[in-house]
Amino acid sequence: MWNEFKTFIARGNVFDLAVGVIIGAAFGNITKSLTEDVIMPVIGAIFGGLDFSSHFVLLGDVPAGYAGSLASYADLKKAGAPVLGYGEFVTVAINFVILAFIVFLMVRFVNRVMAAAQKPEPEAAPAPEPAELALLREIRDELKKR
Template identity: 65%
Template sequence: MLNEFKEFIARGNVIDLAVGVIIGGAFATITGSLTEDVIMPIVGWLFGGVDFSSKFILLGSIPDGVAATDYAALKKAGVAMIGYGAFITAVINFLILAWIIFLLVRAVNRVVRKEAPAEAPAGPSEVDLLTEIRDELRKK
């Protein structure tokens, strides 16, 4: 069983997957920062200075000592609410990530198509070969 596990781990696909997961995690951090620190402030500015990350709909009662407008404090206190601003941010983050992955896959597909080996020149067809064999047998 240990040998099978070693063979499984030694396969290129498993190593590639591990590298992909690690790079994907780091890349998700970058796209999260791009969304939260660059894109959402611009979107907020376009909509008149609105900070989408703290937009929510309150569903439950507010505990004493927690500000009714502090999304982070309300969330920490466990107040029932719909954080649609955080959801909008997550959707934009996903769209950015999906777009970048699409562009990467598209670029890789173009490189793979260019590097594809040229097909071998077509030789005589099966019919041509059989005709040639028949003709040779008739000569004998």
Template identity: 60%
Template sequence: MIDLAVGVIIGGAFGTITTSLTQDIIMPFVGWLFGGVDFSSHFVRLGAVPDGFKGSVTSYTDLKAAGVPMLGWGQFITVAINFLILAFVIFLIVRAVNRMLPKEAPAPAATPEDITLLREIRDSLRK
């Protein structure tokens, strides 16, 4: 039970590290590679901006905080890349752990009954 709790806590912390890696290192590089594109700012507004809106109409976070219905496809790309990085890193960790574990010798295959009988006959004939 304690192992599971430790795994959940470390997994949550690892998720935060992966999110930071994606948002602070990989996505800015990808944006620079594609000419300064910031994926989190790409969205399609599906509804009207409420009266008295104080934020920027081009800011995804401001519009989302105001409750404007939007299709945030840029944010989805960021989250999808975050997931792929996390899945790849977990794959590498599991593969490394599997390589470190001692390999068990394969269990001997059960001898079929007819082979056992033939061996007994052979041993009887030798005597």
């Protein structure tokens, strides 16, 4: 069983998958930062300082003994209050759209590069036939005429 496991792990596609997962996680962090630190503040500025991540609807009673702000989504969620965080969902949805668009651009770029690499070479014009071959053909044609 150990040898089978080593064979499985040594396959190239397992290593490729591992690299893909690691790169994907790092790419997800970059996209999250791009969304939260660059795009969402711009969207918030356009819509009058709107911060999507703090928008929520309180669905029930606040737990007894809660002393925090009723306007803080993070505090209410930490306290166990039933909250519907639609702002957080909007943020995650925007993250997804940005990530999907970036992946689309990367796949499009790779496809163009691969197509250019696999483009067949234009066929060269046939080389002119040697003078001896042309002379032999003329002799053959003359002999056929007789």
